[in-house]
Amino acid sequence: DIQMTQSPSSVSASVGERVTITCRASHDISSWLAWYQQKPGKAPKLLIYAASSLQSGVPSRFSGSGSGTDFTLTISSLQPEDFATYYCQQANSFPWTFGQGTKVEIK
Amino acid sequence: QVQLQESGPGLVKPSETLSLTCTVSGGSITSAYWSWIRQPPGKGLEWIGYVYYSGSTNYNPSLKSRVTLSVDTSKNQFSLRLSSVTAADTAVYYCARDRLDSASGMDVWGQGTTVTVSS
Numbered sequence: 001d002i003q004m005t006q007s008p009s010s011v012s013a014s015v016g017e018r019v020t021i022t023c024r025a026s027h028d029i030s031s032w033l034a035w036y037q038q039k040p041g042k043a044p045k046l047l048i049y050a051a052s053s054l055q056s057g058v059p060s061r062f063s064g065s066g067s068g069t070d071f072t073l074t075i076s077s078l079q080p081e082d083f084a085t086y087y088c089q090q091a092n093s094f095p096w097t098f099g100q101g102t103k104v105e106i107k
Numbered sequence: 108q109v110q111l112q113e114s115g116p117g118l119v120k121p122s123e124t125l126s127l128t129c130t131v132s133g134g135s136i137t138s139a140y141w142s143w144i145r146q147p148p149g150k151g152l153e154w155i156g157y158v159y160y161s162g163s164t165n166y167n168p169s170l171k172s173r174v175t176l177s178v179d180t181s182k183n184q185f186s187l188r189l190s191s192v193t194a195a196d197t198a199v200y201y202c203a204r205d206r207l208d209s210a211s212g213m214d215v216w217g218q219g220t221t222v223t224v225s226s
Binding site: 095 | 151167168169206217218
């Protein structure tokens with residue numbers, strides 16, 4: 001299985017700040033990476049697919065980059081509704097695997 | 108737009124079989140692949156497997172010996188069966204539309220259903 005490692009595990013930030021989350025794959029996954037946002041008690045929501053493609057309806061303050069083994073999710077200006085847990089997921093080879101999550105908390 | 112709804116028992120006894128159904132509304136089940144994902148309390152996400160409308164499947168090797176995914180195109184539903192459950196199978200179970208053919212991620216999710224394994 002491909003292991004996905006996110007860092008940091010949690011981050012405290014203020015509204016308006018820029019937040020960056022990193023995801024590293026144990027093997028080359030090309031650009032087959034997705035990012036999800038999950039709020040407490042809710043299902044995950046797709047934000048980014050194919051490493052950098054913004055899902056329809058997702059605000060442009062979210063962006064993704066990277067290829068191979070190293071990827072980044074950036075929130076350019078954190079909004080109150082962005083406080084949540086974020087997961088990366090590789091879609092290069094089965095079984096699909098997720099990172100352990102990064103919790104974005106209010107500073 | 109496509110919506111998904113999980114249904115099934117919220118409580119299952121140890122050693123028994125967990126059975127869940129996901130109903131697809133607002134679209135055809137023949138339009139995509141369909142995955143199941145679970146999340147134990149306070150933990151991360153685990154992909155269980157996918158089923159295609161043709162009946163083809165792919166399972167997570169960690170669960171493969173106990174999992175069966177199936178589809179009923181006449182009802183626009185797909186189902187999960189997990190046998191010989193233990194407390195470790197207690198989780199929120201989600202169904203999702205998986206755009207794996209276009210590598211576009213899992214873009215539609217059900218709200219999730221909590222399954223507790225306990226006697």
